[in-house]
Amino acid sequence: MHGLFRWSGKWWPGVIPLLVLWAVAAWTTTPALEADLATRTTAALKDTVLDKMRIDVSGRDVTFAADAFSEDGRRRALGSAEAVAGVRQVNDESRLVAEAKPFVWSAERDVSRVRVGGSSPLPAIKGKLLEAARASVGGIEVVDQMNLARGAPPEFENAALLLIDQIGKLKEGKITLSDTKVTVSGMARDLGGREAIGSALKNLPQGFSVATNEIKAPPYVFQAYKDPVTMTLTLSGYVPDNNVHANVTAAAARKFFSQKIVDNLKPSVGAPTRFVNAVVPALGALSRLSTGTLVVTDREVKISGDALYEAAVGQIRAGLAKDFPQGWQLKAELSVKPAAAPVDPTVCQQLFSELLEKAKIRFEPGRAGIDPDSAGLLDRLVETALRCPTANIEIAGHTDADGENGFNQALSEKRAQAVADYLVKAGLPAERFTATGYGSSQPVATNGTDEGKAQNRRIDFLVR
Amino acid sequence: MVFLLTFHWGWLLGSALLGLAMGWIAVVHRGPVVSKRMSRWLSLLALVLVVAALARVVPGRAGYWLDLVLVMFAMYLLGCAVGSWLRDRVISRSARPG
Numbered sequence: 186m187h188g189l190f191r192w193s194g195k196w197w198p199g200v201i202p203l204l205v206l207w208a209v210a211a212w213t214t215t216p217a218l219e220a221d222l223a224t225r226t227t228a229a230l231k232d233t234v235l236d237k238m239r240i241d242v243s244g245r246d247v248t249f250a251a252d253a254f255s256e257d258g259r260r261r262a263l264g265s266a267e268a269v270a271g272v273r274q275v276n277d278e279s280r281l282v283a284e285a286k287p288f289v290w291s292a293e294r295d296v297s298r299v300r301v302g303g304s305s306p307l308p309a310i311k312g313k314l315l316e317a318a319r320a321s322v323g324g325i326e327v328v329d330q331m332n333l334a335r336g337a338p339p340e341f342e343n344a345a346l347l348l349i350d351q352i353g354k355l356k357e358g359k360i361t362l363s364d365t366k367v368t369v370s371g372m373a374r375d376l377g378g379r380e381a382i383g384s385a386l387k388n389l390p391q392g393f394s395v396a397t398n399e400i401k402a403p404p405y406v407f408q409a410y411k412d413p414v415t416m417t418l419t420l421s422g423y424v425p426d427n428n429v430h431a432n433v434t435a436a437a438a439r440k441f442f443s444q445k446i447v448d449n450l451k452p453s454v455g456a457p458t459r460f461v462n463a464v465v466p467a468l469g470a471l472s473r474l475s476t477g478t479l480v481v482t483d484r485e486v487k488i489s490g491d492a493l494y495e496a497a498v499g500q501i502r503a504g505l506a507k508d509f510p511q512g513w514q515l516k517a518e519l520s521v522k523p524a525a526a527p528v529d530p531t532v533c534q535q536l537f538s539e540l541l542e543k544a545k546i547r548f549e550p551g552r553a554g555i556d557p558d559s560a561g562l563l564d565r566l567v568e569t570a571l572r573c574p575t576a577n578i579e580i581a582g583h584t585d586a587d588g589e590n591g592f593n594q595a596l597s598e599k600r601a602q603a604v605a606d607y608l609v610k611a612g613l614p615a616e617r618f619t620a621t622g623y624g625s626s627q628p629v630a631t632n633g634t635d636e637g638k639a640q641n642r643r644i645d646f647l648v649r
Numbered sequence: 650m651v652f653l654l655t656f657h658w659g660w661l662l663g664s665a666l667l668g669l670a671m672g673w674i675a676v677v678h679r680g681p682v683v684s685k686r687m688s689r690w691l692s693l694l695a696l697v698l699v700v701a702a703l704a705r706v707v708p709g710r711a712g713y714w715l716d717l718v719l720v721m722f723a724m725y726l727l728g729c730a731v732g733s734w735l736r737d738r739v740i741s742r743s744a745r746p747g
Contacts, residue, residue, distance in 0.1 A: 192729075214657065
């Protein structure tokens with residue numbers, strides 16, 4: 186041992202090459218060592234949820250900067266970095282993500298994009314929400330304006346996913362979640378969208394509630410267009426359900442006797458109340474026009490077109506005012522069709538016969554009251570009568586053979602008179618018309634079948 | 650320390666071999682000797698450096714280089730000690746028969 190001390194006094198010359206060796210070692214190993222430590226530290230933190238993570242290695246010292254989402258998570262991340270083999274010490278520059286109070290998250294949609302903003306508790310949830318937004322709105326651009334923050338209410342993720350699903354049902358609008366309160370506003374994309382959003386909001390996780398729901402529905406539109414050239418009635422827009430659909434088309438078929446009905450109606454929820462009570466009388470009014478358009482927008486009914494004669498304008502307005510349900514608005518822009526050229530009585534008779542072959546004047550069963558569905562036909566008869574001002578016309582009422590002769594005779598007379606009264610009210614001189622009842626004495630078909638009876642119940646116009 | 654040994658075994662082996670060679674020569678070398686007073690100062694310096702390394706007061710790359718130089722120096726000293734001891738044994742064996 187004594188020798189070692191003695192010899193050690195002569196060991197110093199080797200220190201010079203040792204220092205050279207050290208300098209070379211330091212020069213060559215430092216970048217490799219730093220890269221190796223950075224790789225392994227990053228790998229060790231791979232499973233820890235952090236935001237804005239930065240790893241800087243200087244020598245064997247690691248500077249760890251990140252935003253953590255909980256104190257526990259921050260400590261665990263720090264521990265993982267310190268446990269990496271070769272790391273001498275960790276300079277902790279990590280911090281907790283700021284707490285948002287109140288915790289507000291929002292999704293806003295306009296025509297061209299969806300903006301998702303506010304706070305999200307974790308990057309993974311943020312990603313999920315963006316993905317859900319993209320799935321919900323299809324090809325529309327989704328803009329991420331979310332930042333990360335602590336303080337989200339429990340079940341935030343489920344609530345926000347449910348809400349972002351609703352953004353696809355909006356044409357434009359905003360959904361905001363402030364802590365546990367939901368505010369929705371805007372315009373639904375489709376009819377029924379407002380109702381769909383309303384019912385979806387009922388499925389919010391426990392603890393969440395709707396503070397305000399100001400979703401507006403798009404207008405509920407029903408349209409009918411009567412085209413005298415193509416002889417069609419085109420129905421388009423919406424009806425509340427299949428029952429109403431059937432009612433409306435059946436009413437149209439009764440009222441528009443000579444028109445082919447083109448039915449483009451679609452059933453949809455969201456109809457204003459008493460839709461049928463407004464639409465059916467409005468169709469009746471349209472049937473009395475030569476050409477015209479009926480547009481029902483929510484509770485506003487707009488009817489425009491040409492009446493067949495002057496008096497009809499007032500009658501149509503008065504009839505609608507009487508029949509319309511409360512709370513509905515009516516705008517009637519009616520003019521009168523220019524009078525057709527006069528014709529001689531023979532042509533007039535031909536025109537009457539043609540009209541009455543296509544349809545028959547209907548009455549209340551067993552009574553003389555004219556069915557409102559026949560107003561369109563009667564107006565065409567008035568228009569024809571106006572074209573032959575010199576002709577005198579017999580209005581002949583006929584019944585089938587059912588019931589007593591006396592009753593049938595009286596009924597046929599009353600019905601003929603009711604039709605004559607209608608013509609007089611239309612402004613034609615009363616002296617041109619003779620109302621005659623023939624009871625069942627002049628059948629045109631057998632009274633043995635229902636079909637034959639139906640043919641026998643009729644009003645004929647005979648030019649004298 | 651284990652990490653330094655495994656990561657730098659080549660450099661450390663080099664230091665040890667250098668020490669071995671220096672120790673081998675030192676036994677028969679007739680050069681100047683470090684005085685006792687000087688060796689005390691050098692020991693103190695080494696101690697201060699060791700303490701600084703253990704206390705991790707030198708930051709970043711400089712801290713790493715300090716660790717590296719101390720480990721290499723330790724290996725060098727170990728090499729020197731082994732080298733001198735071996736040379737001493739070789740000399741005493743050859744001297745005995747003579």
